[in-house]
Amino acid sequence: MEPSRHLPVTLSVNGSQYPILIEPRRTLLDALRHDLGLTGAKKVCDMGDCGACTVIVDGKAMYACLLLAVDCDDREITTIEGLATGNELDPVQEAFIRADAFQCGFCTSGQIMSLRALLDANPEPDDDQILRAVTGNLCRCGAYPNILKAGRLAADLQAQAASNGQ
Amino acid sequence: MPEIRVKPKQGENGTELELIEDEGVRAWAPDADLQIVGQPHPRLEGREKVTGRARYASDVRLPGQLYARVLRSPYPHARIVSVDIGKAEQAPGVRAVIHAGNVPRIPWYEEGVLFESTVRFVGDEIAAVAAESEEQAEDALRLIEVEYEPLPFVSTIEEALAPDAPWVHDDGNIAGEPKTYERGDPDAGLRDADVTIDAAYSTASALHNAFESHGCTTFWDGDSLTLWDSTQAIFVIREQVAEKLGLPEHRVRVVKHHMGGGFGAKQIAWKHDVIASLLSRQAGRPVQLMLDREAENLAAGNRNPTRQRVRLGARRDGTLTAIVADIHQASGAYRTGGEASNVSGTYQTLYNCPNVRTEQVAVYTNTGPAVAFRAPGHVEAAFALEQAMDELARTLEMDPVKLRRQNYSEVDQLEGKPFTLPEGLRLSYDRVADAFGWGAEKPPPSSESKRRGVGFAAHDWSGGTGHPPGYAWIELNADGTADVITGTQDIGTGTRTGLAQVAAEELGLPLDCIAFRLGDTATGPYSPVSSGSATQATIGPAVRAAAAEVKAQLLEVASSVLEVGADRLSVRAGRILVDGDEERSIAVSAVTEKIRPHTLQGRGARGPNPEDKTIRTFGAQCVELEVDIETGEIDRLRIAAAHDCGRIVNPTLVDSQVVGGITQGVGFALTEERTVDPRLGLVLNANLEEYHVPTVADAPAIEHARVGVPDSEANSTGAKGIGEPPLIPTAPAIANAVYDAIGIRFREGPLSRARVVAALAEQRAQGEGSRP
Structure with a gap:
């Protein structure tokens, strides 16, 4: 690992703060799936065609594969894992x-x-x-x-x- | 213990032995009073899927897991002069690099090996890297230095068959032996016909585009290998990967709990399964290798393109006198063994005709290898035959449904055996025509530039029948709940739910007392590939047999508890009922608790299909649509469908299969076409941007007119498959409706906007030219 190639970012996902160190090129989708272990958002096309990676960012549905994770510092992100309240489904x-x-x-x-x-x-x-x-x-x-x-x-x-x- | 017989049969490799096992249960009567089978029920895995917790192959996360990428050929045909992995090995995060130079020559496809020295399509595997992240693996791929010697290539069937064509393989471009079939005297049938049709059709290569790409996560523990694979066939993968790697089968475990679609393309072990395993062994770490969308569309299968010349002969009253089909299909660069593309079948069996000839020739091209795609062969054949039948009906000035009724077959003309449900197709005709309003006056088009048309198509399908072998185990726990275990897999069709309903019905337990486990070779008994729409009809009877065995034991115990003869006992909705003495009924758990900690266990095997009859699935669809003669747009689709799938175990699931199949049929009809640049051999639309699958806005209005007549001679549950059939007749029904609307016959599919616009322009030009 070359730390110099990584940047610190704090992702705010489903109400929790996740400070992580990532490559600037990493998409929000990859950060969610790999750095945070939130695999509910899926990678299908990885170029904004299919919507399988849709998450809610600051109140809007967005393709996580088209966002860089470093651009999501302190934005409010909700994923599928954040919808249910305990055992009660949305x-x-x-x-x-x-x-x-x-x-x-x-x-x-x-x-x-x-x-x-x-x-x-x-x-x-x-x-x-x-x-x-x-x-x-x-x-x-x-x-x-x-x-x-x-x-x-x-x-x-x-x-x-x-x-x-x- | 059920009786087991060993029966010799002629297989591909000489005499094979077949194990015949009696299921020990009689088929449910068509009018049996069933409580759970036949009822709608939400999918058992629904909660996992809507919460994001359902774990697919790409969701597996293991300690130390690496990520792999495959270097693929940028040329459609080239000799590899050299591969240098030196720089890639030194790249940041890289933990393993493999290529032909550092792995065993593992045999692959017909005569080939894992990493070929001659690559034969854009996307052919050359090397692979495992690194700490996907990004690092991709970086490293760019550092692998490959020297290529490009070779001439062929992209299409026409190019492959040209006299001076370059050869894809050393022995030419014809893949295997042509498949020929003949009955009666087709030439005489054509000669003596009052009317003949002679037309050439072609179908494009459609790309499966299952949303979860092919891929796996592999992990070695000593000399034991585990693969979490995105597959329709965990036991096939186990057998094939074990063979490729020289491992005994018990040292390979394949797990597949959920899969993001397969549609036929995931029924064999692909190279990435073994590549991931080799990388994992070299790195000593778990490796995840998921194909990206482009690789998925280049190298993991496609529907074979076809060219079909169809000749029909008929008498004035519509009776067919001959069917002749000359078929070419493109296998791509390799024959995978998973094609199952019998384009000839429909010509041989759908209509009653004494004189039939088919010839099916497979051709190699320098494109990705073809593999089964939902009703392989039949979808392609229906596009041609069902348009030819429409052309015949118009020539005869006969209603197209009447023409089909005129040529109805109640017997399998290949074997001379009657069908188990000979009225299946006729019922489909009746129900679909009724639901659609076939023959009713067409409403006027929605605007001046629109033309409205209706079309009809029928189909048969050799699948959906189910077959041995297939096994299930059931354990009735001391608290009256049951674990049902099979080694089959749910590929997204609802297998868990449909099979659990069979278990609950036979056990007499509520559905929520059943835990259904599948998708793991380490826990489940053998089950075959989930293909051919076979799973419900293959495993359902095995589950039922296992449940019947448990139930017999349960009633035996209950007989002791209640001091009533077992023959007076039955079980329903979780209670043991005493015949003629309602008040003595007790809960199942009250019986099983008496034997705690003992449990009751049953085992079921799928019995043989009937020998004197043929099982088949049939159906028909009607389409109404509009064509805009200015823009070429085809829209406002209304489709009615009726399909004979025997007893409907769960109407919710069957409706969804029908709607989903038709939606893919709309894609095949109108937009789905792999485009290959003829000069470069490159696939131009190996993505979801330029390869157009239907969107929500394209979804037609669909009415499923359920047939739902149990096929009690087919198997003990009376249920047949529905996964593939709904896709088969959609495209020709649409093409027939387009002809009805604008009088243009599209013999080349799909009916893309470009083709429709061009044909409309030609029609206008001809119209103007013919004016005085």
Whole structure:
């Protein structure tokens, strides 16, 4: 190892701080998967085509393969591992299971994060907004109709939970 | 102990022995009152997959793990003069470098070796590096100095067959023996026909693009090797890797808990499995070798491109008198042994016809090796045959569904045996036509530049039948829960869930009392590759047999506990029921707790398929779409599908398979095409940017008209496969609908925007030219 080639960066992921020393060329995706051991975000195309690596950065769904980790110092990052509260699933996660919105599951983390970002910004999306939220997330198994159903169901589950909480 | 017979059979290598084992259970009656089989149920692994915890091959993290990259040929054909790894070995973080000069000559493919001295496609393996990080491994690859002597090459079937073509291998460009088949007198059938069709079709090479690339994480403990592999066939990988490395099979463990798609391309051991193992041995550290997207698309399989000349003869009433198909398929640079691409099959069996001839010739090209891709061969054949049938229907001015009904076969014409469910295809025709509204008046197009069309296509599939061998073990725990163990794998289709439902049904336990374990050669009994849509039909009966054995023991114990004859006992929903005496029913756990710490154990083997009948899967699809005659865009797809997959074990999973298969069919029909530069031999779209798989916005409206008639003669569960069939008829049904819309026949696939625009321009030019 040549320390001179590495830079210090503190990643703020799922509410925890991770000070790490990495090469400047390392993507956020590789930093998450290799330095932090958070393997939920998947590497498929590694060039911003497929969305399997989608995470939420400062409230927006972003492709982790297109961000350099050193540029993410102190940005708020949420990954699929950060959605559930203990054993309780996020409504988007719950909806994906109920709607059978995946087969192999490899694109699923990215799909869920895109919809999570949508619902954070807009808790009452219409069907077109749901579709637009996942247009940047490919699914090779072709679970698309159920992914859209899951988006709708997630919005409903979230609204229900909100009204129950009031 | 069930009876086991040894039966000789003729195999590829002479006489082989087949072990015939009775399952010991009768098939569920078609109208059996089943509680769990047939019900929708979410996937058992759902929670793992939505939380990011599901561990795929690329997610394995072991202490000291290294990351590997493979140096691949930049030339489609070249002799390697020299390889110098000196600088790479000294590069930061590098722990192992291998190439032809420092590893054994491990035999590979037909006559080849692991690292060839002549590379034959862009992407062919030359050397590999393991380093502390992927980035460092990539840096080191650039320091490997290779001197190449480029050689002339061929990229396409036409180039490979040209008289003066350069040879891919020393013995020419024809791969293996041509496969020929003939019955009756096809020439007379064509001669005596009232109407003939003679047309040449071609299909492109589609790329699987499973989202998890091929790859593995390997780890040596002394002389024992473990591979976490992204594979459809853990036991095949174990056998092949053991053979390549000279290891006994019990020293190789292959694990695959989850896989990010395979679609046929992951059923053999690929070079990277052995490369990772060799790097790991050299470095003395675990090694992860995942192919990047480009390598995945260059070197890990593709659907073979085909050229098919199809001739049909028919009488005026539509009765077929001859089917003749001359087929060429491109194997790529090597024959992998995992192609399974029988393009001829559909011509031989889908329609009743006394006179059939097929000739199938495989051709080498300097492109990546082809391998099975979801319904290999049948997808390609259906594109041609089902368009030819449409052309015939139009020539005869006959409804295309009626034409197919006219040529219905209830028997397997290859073997002369009836099908186990001879009405399977007819039911598919009925259901799909009904659901779609076939024959109803077409609604007007959505705008002035649009033309609307409808199309139909049928299919058969030789897979989906299931077969021996395949085994399962079940342990009924003292608390009344059960562990079900098999060595099969869930490739993303829902195998865990479908098989657990079979176990729960037979055991009479609720589904949440079942733990289903698979995907590890160290724990599970042998299961074959998950391919051919076979897994549910292969392992389901083995699971059921194991459960039946456990259940018999359970009822024996219950008989002692309840002091009632076992023949009066049954088990349902976790309770032992006494025939005619409801009040004496007790929980299963109340019985099993009595024998704690003993457990009840059962073993099941997949029995033989029937000898006097042929099992097959069939289906049909109807498509409605619009073509924009100004932009060439094809959209507003509405597709109805009906497929005979026997008993539907879990409608949720079957619906998802149908929707997913059709979606891939839409890609094959409209956008998916590997593009090779003819001057350089380079693949121009080995990525997901320029190779277009369907997006959510491309997804058609799909209606699955379930057939769901149990095929009780096929196996004891009555279920057949559904994984591959839905992809088969989609592309020809789309092409037929496009013809219906704009009167242009696309015999070359896919029907890309460029091809449609060009054909529309030609149509306009001809129209203008013919004007007075």
